Amino acid sequence: MRYIIIGAGAIGGTIGGRLFESGRDVVLVARGAHYEALRDEGLRLALPGGALKLAVPVVDGPEALELRADDVLVVAVKTQDSVAALDAWAGRPVAGGGTAGERLPVVCAQNGVAGERLALRRFRRVYGMCVWLPASYLEPGSIEASCTPLTGILHIGRFPSGSDALAERIAADLKASGFDAPTPSDVMRWKYGKLLKNLANAVEATCGPLDGDDAAAARDLLARAVAEGEAVLDAAGIDRASEAEQTAVRGDRVRLQTLNGVARGGGSSWQSLTRGTGSIEADYLNGEIVLLGRTTGVDTPVNAVLQQTANAFAREGRRPGESTIPELTALVDSYGRR
Missing domain, CATH: 1.10.1040.10 (N-(1-d-carboxylethyl)-l-norvaline Dehydrogenase; domain 2)
Structure with a gap:
């Protein structure tokens, strides 16, 4: 299974970096100066336990990547950028036939509660993620994730409700990468609770x-x-x-x-x-x-x-x-x- 992190900022960069560090197959998607820094120097990920420099593969858009049937798309852009990102990826062909919207799961690792609805218009399989992950992205190529002993807590479940084997598999990868990842059948209930905090x-x-x-x-x-x-x-x-x-x-x-x-x-x-x-x-x-x-x-x-x-x-x-x-x-x- 390969994780394609669409939006390698504070949240996406931390999730992708930690998954990559633990041996998972990861591709980051970034733009502009951030993409250039990641491409040329790798991801600099600062954690309470020390700084990492990770040579995570990075692309600047969907045209630069051939999608596979085992890909998981993790949308970590801000919600105001969701439509453009989802539209760019949903129609892309997947090896073996079909498009990303038809065949690939998409995980909305975003604040708020609108991203999942936007994704479900374009993708058949949508997962919500409630993100508790204090992290910062202020300069190209560099992410800081400030929490210990866990880097964050990421509830994940099907949208609009339910859980399944894929959610459990993603959760297992996250748990092996410095996170806790509960898999409730009502993930949006957690996202609405987080909305009030935001x-x-x-x-x-x-x-x-x-x-x-x-x-x-x-x-x-x-x-x-x-x-x-x-x-x-x-x-x-x-x-x-x-x-x-x-x-x-x-x-x-x-x-x-x-x-x-x-x-x-x-x-x-x-x-x-x-x-x-x-x-x-x-x-x-x-x-x-x-x-x-x-x-x-x-x-x-x-x-x-x-x-x-x-x-x-x-x-x-x-x-x-x-x-x-x-x-x-x-x-x-x-x-x-x-």
């Missing part, structure tokens, strides 16, 4: 670290965002893993460590602004809550403001920390009066 991403991205003088106000704003999320999920009849369940699974098995004396800077949205990518995943995090609110008749002013603000930061090339918690709170409080 509502904080936009706040961190726009305001910077949430542990300064405004920490109490930040906690209050985030509590309001999560309360909206809980309300719309209840209104839509969507179950999710509770905070207690998630804490019990993680335990002390994914503890953040400093690497080279430097603490991790921030999550995925913070990293998008730091790298100046021009896009951010807020439409599929806070925006998912806004969408559900509009379909169920539940007001979601906090998440609407966070979505709009994060998107404006990405469009305008603004850096993390250029807003403040009081500014965001004022925008939320005035939202209903616009």
Whole structure:
């Protein structure tokens, strides 16, 4: 079985690198300067136990690779980039006949809950993955994964529900590569639970670290965002893993460590602004809550403001920390009066 990691950033690079390190067959897919660095110098993967330099095969797109019947496609791009990635791969021929969309499984290793639905329009066999993997990608060719003793916890299961022998086989490979990989029959329940945690991403991205003088106000704003999320999920009849369940699974098995004396800077949205990518995943995090609110008749002013603000930061090339918690709170409080 060969893993094709579509999007070799923080998550894809860590998963692919650790699978490759443990002897699995892996190909990374990257673009631009990141592709060139991986091609010329290999993947630099920093872990609490030390730095690795891995000569993982890398391509810059589907045209550079002949697909095999035993390939597993792991989509690790941000959800806003999913359609382009899925369209590029779904129609590619597979050795022995047929296309990737017809024959190959695709695993959505992404935040949010929309990626699986997008994939199922194009691929017959779709798997969801709930990703607990604090990692950073800030410079070409270099990934940092900050947790110990496990690198991360990756729930995997069929979409929309169920599990099967392939999920178990992927899980076994992940467990041999520094991860835990539960295989629940309700993986989306775990992804909806994680979605509520990711509502904080936009706040961190726009305001910077949430542990300064405004920490109490930040906690209050985030509590309001999560309360909206809980309300719309209840209104839509969507179950999710509770905070207690998630804490019990993680335990002390994914503890953040400093690497080279430097603490991790921030999550995925913070990293998008730091790298100046021009896009951010807020439409599929806070925006998912806004969408559900509009379909169920539940007001979601906090998440609407966070979505709009994060998107404006990405469009305008603004850096993390250029807003403040009081500014965001004022925008939320005035939202209903616009």
